[in-house]
Amino acid sequence: MLCDKYEEALIGAAASGAALDSSVGEHVSLCAHCQEILAAQQSMFALVDAGLRTRANVAVPGNFGHRVRAAIQMENPQERRRNSAVLAFGSLAAAAALLIAILLAQSLRHGGKDTARSVVAESKLQGSPLPPVHIDNGTNLGPSLPRTLYSSGTVWRTSWLREASLRRKVDPEVLVPQGQEELLVKYMQGIAARKARVTISAGLQQEPEMKPVEVPSIEISELVVTPLPDLSSN
Amino acid sequence: MQELVLIQPIRAAEEQWSREAAHAAKRRDFEERLAECGPLAYRVARGVLRNDADAEDVAQEALLRAYRRFDRLRDAQRFRGWLVRIVFRLALDRARSAKRRELRETEWAQPARRPAPATAEELAASSEFQARFDRALDELPEKLRLVLLLAAMEGHTMEEVAAILALPVGTVKSRLFAGRKKLAEKLQCYVTNTKKR
Numbered sequence: 001m002l003c004d005k006y007e008e009a010l011i012g013a014a015a016s017g018a019a020l021d022s023s024v025g026e027h028v029s030l031c032a033h034c035q036e037i038l039a040a041q042q043s044m045f046a047l048v049d050a051g052l053r054t055r056a057n058v059a060v061p062g063n064f065g066h067r068v069r070a071a072i073q074m075e076n077p078q079e080r081r082r083n084s085a086v087l088a089f090g091s092l093a094a095a096a097a098l099l100i101a102i103l104l105a106q107s108l109r110h111g112g113k114d115t116a117r118s119v120v121a122e123s124k125l126q127g128s129p130l131p132p133v134h135i136d137n138g139t140n141l142g143p144s145l146p147r148t149l150y151s152s153g154t155v156w157r158t159s160w161l162r163e164a165s166l167r168r169k170v171d172p173e174v175l176v177p178q179g180q181e182e183l184l185v186k187y188m189q190g191i192a193a194r195k196a197r198v199t200i201s202a203g204l205q206q207e208p209e210m211k212p213v214e215v216p217s218i219e220i221s222e223l224v225v226t227p228l229p230d231l232s233s234n
Numbered sequence: 235m236q237e238l239v240l241i242q243p244i245r246a247a248e249e250q251w252s253r254e255a256a257h258a259a260k261r262r263d264f265e266e267r268l269a270e271c272g273p274l275a276y277r278v279a280r281g282v283l284r285n286d287a288d289a290e291d292v293a294q295e296a297l298l299r300a301y302r303r304f305d306r307l308r309d310a311q312r313f314r315g316w317l318v319r320i321v322f323r324l325a326l327d328r329a330r331s332a333k334r335r336e337l338r339e340t341e342w343a344q345p346a347r348r349p350a351p352a353t354a355e356e357l358a359a360s361s362e363f364q365a366r367f368d369r370a371l372d373e374l375p376e377k378l379r380l381v382l383l384l385a386a387m388e389g390h391t392m393e394e395v396a397a398i399l400a401l402p403v404g405t406v407k408s409r410l411f412a413g414r415k416k417l418a419e420k421l422q423c424y425v426t427n428t429k430k431r
Contacts, residue, residue, distance in 0.1 A: 015411055015414055015415050015418070016411060041418070044421065044422060045414060045418055047421065048367075048417045048418050048421065049414070051364075051371075052371075052385075052386035052417075053386050053388075055281045055284070055371070055383065056277060056384075056386035056387045056388075057277065057386070057387060057388050058277060058280045058286075060272070060273040060276045060277070061276075061286065061290060064273075064276055064290060064294075065268065065269065065272055067290070067294060068268060068272060068293075068294050068297050069268070071294055071297075071298055072261065072264070072297075072301055075298060075302070
């Protein structure tokens with residue numbers, strides 16, 4: 001029973017391989033029972049270590065590396081297929097999104113036009129002193145083009161809207177304060193006249209029969225070098 | 235409606251080329267790791283499973299998984315630890331399913347009685363002791379088992395085991411001590427009983 005208190009110390013020493021404490025060492029050197037326990041523990045741990053080493057240090061099969069490389073080689077096409085499937089799905093999704101965006105934009109443009117038309121109240125202008133006018137973004141402005149003119153309070157609108165919608169053009173609408181309609185017409189006529197001039201001059205420049213300007217050859221006379229007069233005497 | 239197709243042939247070719255170059259670089263890099271850590275993966279799997287074919291399958295599966303996720307590994311120095319953890323986890327899963335299968339099969343078979351070994355050497359070499367040792371090892375907690383296996387591999391110092399498992403050296407030492415002690419306790423009962431017989 002006296003030896004029981006040394007048992008843990010003996011197991012610890014056998015497990016770690018460390019030297020025994022001086023007091024334990026003294027006891028073991030005198031006690032045959034403890035010497036037997038220590039020897040048994042040491043052989044047990046040797047057995048454990050041998051078992052572990054046997055399990056941990058097995059020979060690796062010679063073809064193991066080749067086998068893994070072959071598996072990786074087979075993995076690459078699969079991975080590429082996976083990647084290409086993801087890419088294909090992504091591009092399909094992008095194309096679908098683009099298509100939806102285009103359709104949405106078109107439907108919005110048509111819807112917007114209809115709303116603009118409905119907002120403007122139309123009533124026939126009775127006995128207007130103004131001549132009929134056609135406003136087409138300031139390009140086709142003139143007394144001969146329009147057929148009718150509609151007015152509702154301060155809002156003016158010309159009949160070109162209906163024709164323009166048929167031609168699928170952008171249809172601008174102009175809001176004018178009451179009584180200033182004539183001023184606007186004159187202003188727009190002025191802009192139109194200026195634009196027409198620009199168009200004519202641009203057209204002239206693009207005339208195909210126009211001959212290129214001939215530049216006469218330049219004659220360069222011989223260079224004569226004359227010495228400067230000596231001014232040092234003055 | 236008119237169909238629109240967006241084609242950028244030069245860019246697509248460039249992307250394909252850069253993808254393939256990256257792939258080749260990844261493979262080269264991984265093959266270097268494979269030569270270095272392949273045996274370690276196999277031995278860890280074999281230490282848990284104690285079967286060559288199963289160990290080879292598990293180690294290969296672990297290496298393939300590591301290859302698939304190789305891009306995600308930020309620190310290349312930690313590849314060994316990362317691989318060891320994958321192998322160990324896969325091997326444990328395989329061992330559990332094998333154990334379930336074995337239990338089903340051995341319910342119908344009676345173990346054969348053999349004479350007890352006379353000496354310690356005979357005892358260590360006996361298949362009964364081996365089986366007992368394997369069972370005792372399997373019963374250990376996973377964290378102790380992995381430390382015992384790695385520390386028992388040739389050429390592995392405590393510091394290396396600590397680096398592989400990303401643990402302090404002191405923790406590795408204490409786990410190793412505890413693992414060996416538990417194994418010895420489990421085997422002590424068997425050795426004592428054998429000697430009494």
